[in-house]
Amino acid sequence: MKTRAAILAGVGEKWIVDEVELGTPGANDVIVEIKAAGLCHSEEHMASGDMVFTQDILDAMGMPEQFPLIGGHEGSGVVVEVGADVRKVKVGDHVSTSFIPSCGICRACVGGRQYLCDQGFDLMTTQAEPKHFWQGKPANTYSNLGTFAEHALVHENSLVKIEDHFPFDIAALVSCGVPTGWGSAVDRAGTQPGDVVAVIGIGGIGINAVQGAKSVGAQVIMAIDPVEFKRQKAMEFGATHTAATVEEAMPLIQELSRGRLCDRVIVTPSVLYGDILAAAMSITGKGSTCVATAVAPYAQAEVPLSLVDLTLWNKELKGSLYGSTNPRAQIPKLLSLYESGQLKLDELITHRYPLDDINSGYDDLREGLILRGVITF
Ligand SMILES: [Zn+2]
Ligand SMILES: [Zn+2]
Known part of the structure; x- marks a missing residue:
């Protein structure tokens, strides 16, 4: 046809x-x-x-x-x-x-x-x-x-x-953006009630990572994006604080977490580069988890990562595809949450x-x- x-x-x-x-x-x-x-x-x-x-x-x-x-x-x-x-x-x-x-x-x-x-x-x-x-x-x-x-x-x-x-x-x-973002925060990062969470990059994926973190009861949700419109939107979807850059967010995260830094960091920029991942790991706390859910240029192969930090701080760095969720379970579940007014x-x-x-x-x-x-x- x-x-x-x-x-x-x-x-x-x-x-x-x-x-x-x-x-x-x-x-x-x-x-x-x-x-x-x-x-x-x-x-x-x-x-x-x-x-x-x-x-x-x-x-x-x-x-x-x-x-x-x-x-x-x-x-x-x-x-x-x-x-x-x-x-x-x-x-x-x-x-x-x-x-x-x-x-x-x-x-x-x-x-x-x-x-x-x-x-x-x-x-x-x-x-x-x-x-x-x-x-x-x-x-x-x-x-x-x-x-x-x-x-x-x-x-x-x-x-x-x-x-x-x-x-x-x-x-x-x-079918894509919502389960990928929500799952990155909930399923892959394993956000828990009371966690200090940062989401880096508030697009179609990041905004739903904010929603996921809120749904499981994160205490602090720091939305990081250089675009003011996206920071405003993040507040409407459940973020508690915003910053334009990781550098700007750092002192606030230190204060809000009493020096522990973030329990979960979800990395969802429009394009993933090594320096973004390194910055994300710098705000990931002791024994905490950083999840990368973004497409990188195929040739991007280097991350300026502190390996001492990775080991001695017992940090965890995870990639995520589709928010590490099962579409046949997650799609109906997210629609139910929408229907009951718990997902925007x-x-x-x-x-x-x-x-x-x-x-x-x-x-x-x-x-x-x-x-x-x-x-x-
Ligand atoms: Zn997609
Ligand atoms: Zn199969």
Whole structure:
């Protein structure tokens, strides 16, 4: 079938909204009529080149060409067609997308770590039969989803069924940014009641790390971001203090923690660099935990980290993918918390854009004007 989608043709390009062709769904494939798609920073990493691999890396990993790319991995919609063997959803179901699939049977999934599902790796690295075409040539899809489109052709393992009464724009938010931020603070960092927490970088991920820390009863939540609008928003979402930089936050953290520094530090900048991580570890206290949840340029390999500090202060440094949460458990849970008024989701959406205005949305994102922009169809 033919549909309209936003395509990125290469690094530094603008999004092009054009007709694309979806192939025939395979036995486990589903066609979703997309109703809402979140503008996540991850696609911006493709436009900026941070996440673009050299041909050597693509060849070594067996990865397909990254461009042209049908963007979008935060999304929600209605199932309109299913392949012969699809069992997880049926026509008419409302669904939220998951940017990492969960097969339910691999070692990671059955061990309770769906965010590390083997299929997530396979889908990224396997040269599958192309199912999306633009201008007659195969096109890649972001996270094997491609939600910046009126219709998406996806594997059933990448969909989570949700209850029908949730608004689609809300259901799109809980597919990536919200669980990633919330999980980084709650599941990965293990924030406890009474903790002193710092969140570095208040975008779509960081703001939800603030919400997660608040939900479990952190005593101090220091939101650190150079953009004043984001610091203001952080206070509305549960932060207790703000600072523009880690250096500015340091004396306040020392005072508020009586010299212990932070129990948890969640690092969620738009792009992760080694010096940010080093600064984050400098405000991480004795025996405390620092979690990094951000995309770094592929070539970024060095961190000026005090190793004496790491060992003698018994510090813990953790990476996190998808907030280290299970999409099939977390997405419905977060929607329940929203329903009971314990999670702010409507307030996250700063602007809604039609698909044709996607470039304005990404301009706003780059300029720090939005917490989350959503494309509505
Ligand atoms: Zn995302
Ligand atoms: Zn799995």
